[in-house]
Amino acid sequence: MSIELFGLEDIPIIDGNSDISIIIKEAIEKQGCNLVHGDIILIAETLISKAEENFIRLDELTPSDEAIELAEKAGKDPKIVQAILDQSNEVVRVGPNFIITETTQGFVCANAGIDESNVGDGLATPMPKDADKSAREIREFLEDEFGEEIAVIITDTQGRAFRFGAIGTAIGCSGISPIWKRVGEKDLYGRELETTEIATCDELSAAASLIMGQADEGLPVVIIRGFDSFDHLRNVDSNIKPVLMPKTADVFRK
Incomplete structure (x- = not known):
């Protein structure tokens, strides 16, 4: 399996009151990359908050x-x-x-x-007020415009417990399940998986972060193309909640 990642190069600096859906559509058309079935659009959360005037x-x-x-x-x-x-x-x-x-x-x-x-x-920009809602609205608009089934993920840069450095992390999604539950599948030795759950949206966000960067790269929107498991994980009712661990299950806050 191979996948392709590329940034949209014509996203302007946003200072508020902007329609991100239209901006992304126009950038796609200008770049000539179109959208195809299974494309996953990853958008930096700062772009969402600024466009929604969430300052x-x-x-x-x-x-x-x-x-x-x-x-x-x-x-x-x-x-x-x-x-x-x-x-x-x-x-x-x-x-x-x-x-x-x-x-x-x-x-x-x-x-x-x-x-x-x-x-x-x-x-300063806080997290988007409802990143799932923003992702859904953008996905539905772009699917109508391009006639293809896609997914949208809103990303943030966050650290991880007990490790230095930050990575791209999903804080909102639409069109794809954020968790891939693989319990019941077999490993290479035929043993049945008992607990395996993959944070797929986080993995995709981390990959996109390599293109987005953290400084002056100016690429807050990245498209991932060729993710073979898109159809398996397709979910128009998805949201980010399945990845959030409830406090009752958090052994470090009990």
């Missing part, structure tokens, strides 16, 4: 006593910390230059997923 204006925030205290522990700006608290259900851990929280969307990640890069001075 945090840091200068307008007044840090609370809790924010000031946490800022001292983490070595962060109290206004950023206040933004983190505003976007979180719970503070999980505090360390040097990071605050691990459970976001209002249910993700456990550093700094509530708030991004200060690739945005204007004095602004």
Whole structure:
């Protein structure tokens, strides 16, 4: 099996009030790559938040006593910390230059997923309010325009427990199941798999992150073509919730 990954090169800088579906359609047409059955479009979450005018204006925030205290522990700006608290259900851990929280969307990640890069001075972008909804709307529009079954995944850059470095991670999806349950299949020796579940959307997001980059690459939309398991995982009712571990199953927060 082989797959192809390529970035859309004509995505403009977005500062708000933009229709991402139309922007992606026009970029595809300009690049001449069209869409084919099984294409998976991966979109950086910052692009979604900016287009939906989901900004945090840091200068307008007044840090609370809790924010000031946490800022001292983490070595962060109290206004950023206040933004983190505003976007979180719970503070999980505090360390040097990071605050691990459970976001209002249910993700456990550093700094509530708030991004200060690739945005204007004095602004930050939180995670999209509903990345699944955004992914579904974009998928349905592009499927209507190009007449092909595709999937859309919204990605974020997140760290992982007990490992340095960040990778692309799925925070919203539509058209493809985020988890591939392979329980009952056989391994190379004929043994039946008993617990194997693959976070397929995260794997695809990590692959796309190699093209998107983290600096000035300017490629916030990547298309993955030729993923052989698309039809098996096709699901128009999908969302990201199956990958989120409930607190009751999280042995580190019990």
